[in-house]
Amino acid sequence: MSALHAATHCFVVPALDGPVTGGTLYNRELCAALSEASYPIAVRGLEALELGPPLNAACWLWVDSLFLAALPRLRRFAPGRTGLLSHYLPSFVALGRSALPAELSDQERRALCAADAFLVTSELMREAFGPLVAPEKSIFVVSPGSRARLAPVAPSSSRGLRALLIANVLPGKGIEPLLEALAASLRPDDQFSLSIVGSLEADRGYAAGCLALARSAELQARVTFCGALQPEQTAALLAESELLISASAMESYGMALAEARVAGVPISAVSGGNTRAHIDAEAGGHCFRSVPELVIACLELCRSPERVRQRVEQARRRAVPARSWPLAAQQFINQLASLEK
Numbered sequence: 001m002s003a004l005h006a007a008t009h010c011f012v013v014p015a016l017d018g019p020v021t022g023g024t025l026y027n028r029e030l031c032a033a034l035s036e037a038s039y040p041i042a043v044r045g046l047e048a049l050e051l052g053p054p055l056n057a058a059c060w061l062w063v064d065s066l067f068l069a070a071l072p073r074l075r076r077f078a079p080g081r082t083g084l085l086s087h088y089l090p091s092f093v094a095l096g097r098s099a100l101p102a103e104l105s106d107q108e109r110r111a112l113c114a115a116d117a118f119l120v121t122s123e124l125m126r127e128a129f130g131p132l133v134a135p136e137k138s139i140f141v142v143s144p145g146s147r148a149r150l151a152p153v154a155p156s157s158s159r160g161l162r163a164l165l166i167a168n169v170l171p172g173k174g175i176e177p178l179l180e181a182l183a184a185s186l187r188p189d190d191q192f193s194l195s196i197v198g199s200l201e202a203d204r205g206y207a208a209g210c211l212a213l214a215r216s217a218e219l220q221a222r223v224t225f226c227g228a229l230q231p232e233q234t235a236a237l238l239a240e241s242e243l244l245i246s247a248s249a250m251e252s253y254g255m256a257l258a259e260a261r262v263a264g265v266p267i268s269a270v271s272g273g274n275t276r277a278h279i280d281a282e283a284g285g286h287c288f289r290s291v292p293e294l295v296i297a298c299l300e301l302c303r304s305p306e307r308v309r310q311r312v313e314q315a316r317r318r319a320v321p322a323r324s325w326p327l328a329a330q331q332f333i334n335q336l337a338s339l340e341k
Contacts, residue, residue, distance in 0.1 A: 061074060068108060119140045119142060120139060144255055145327065147231065152239070163245050166198060183218040194222060199228040246268075249270070249273075251273040266315040268285070
C-alpha cells in the first residue's frame, strides 16, 4: 500500500461497501463528495493499517467511532492530528441519552483523550460531547446530506395504514418492545401493516426473538421483515408508506427521519436523542415518551382513515428540501480550514 501524501486526510472506517448502516452511508457519501471536490483524502480499513500503517505523512487521521479501542494505538503512528468521526458512543445507546463523564467506559475515556478533534452529525451531539472533552478540542458538526426526493403521489389509505420502520434489528432500535405492544393492542379488524427494513445479521439472537414475535397470530399477516435493502429500494418503500415509525432509544442524527421529512411522509417516533429535531407537528409528526404510547397512537390513527389522509397531506405540504452531500463536504472543508489557520 502506498504512503499517504502530506496533505491527505485519512479516513479509517469500516468497508464503504459493507452492510448498510447509517454510519456506513454517511462515511460513503461524505468521502465520495470530498473526492468529487478534489479534496485530498484516502480511505483505509483498520486491518490494513494495523499490519503496518503508512501514516507518516498524513496531516489528519479520522477514526470511525466503531474503532474506539484502536484510536489511541493508531494515534502513535500519525504525526499529524487525530480526529474521532463519531456517529455515536456506546454509552449513549446504552443509556438512551447523552452520558455524564463518570458514565463513560474506560475505552471511551481513552479514545476521547487521544483524539485532537471530533466530527459529529448534529448539534445535539456537539452538546453531548462538550462536557466530555477538553475545552481546547474542536467539535465539528457536519450533518448528513440526503438523496431523498418528495414522493410523487400521496398514497391512498384504502388498504389501511401502511407503516415503515427503517433500522437494523438491534436492541437500541426498540423493535422487540414495539412488536410486543402491537401484539397486545391490535384488534382483529385493524387494517395496519408494518414493514421493517434493516439487517437481521447484526445481532442474530435479538433478531430471532423479533422474528418469533412477528409469527404470532396477531402479527403474522401484518409485520414484514424486509432485511437489508439498498438505499434506492428503501426510498421506494418510504414513498409508498403513510407513516414512518421510530422506536429508537437514541438517535445521534436520525437519517431515516430526515429522509421521511424530505419525502413528505409523516413521522411517529419515541423521543430519543436527536429525534425531536426532525419532528414538526405541522408536518404530521408526533413524538412520544414511550413505545406503548407510540403504539396506542399509531393504532388510533389506523382506525381513522381520514386522519391518515390529513397527516400525509400535511407531511407533503411541509416537506423540506434535501440537503446535498456536496454541501456537507464543503462544510467539513470550511471547518477544517478555520481550525488550521
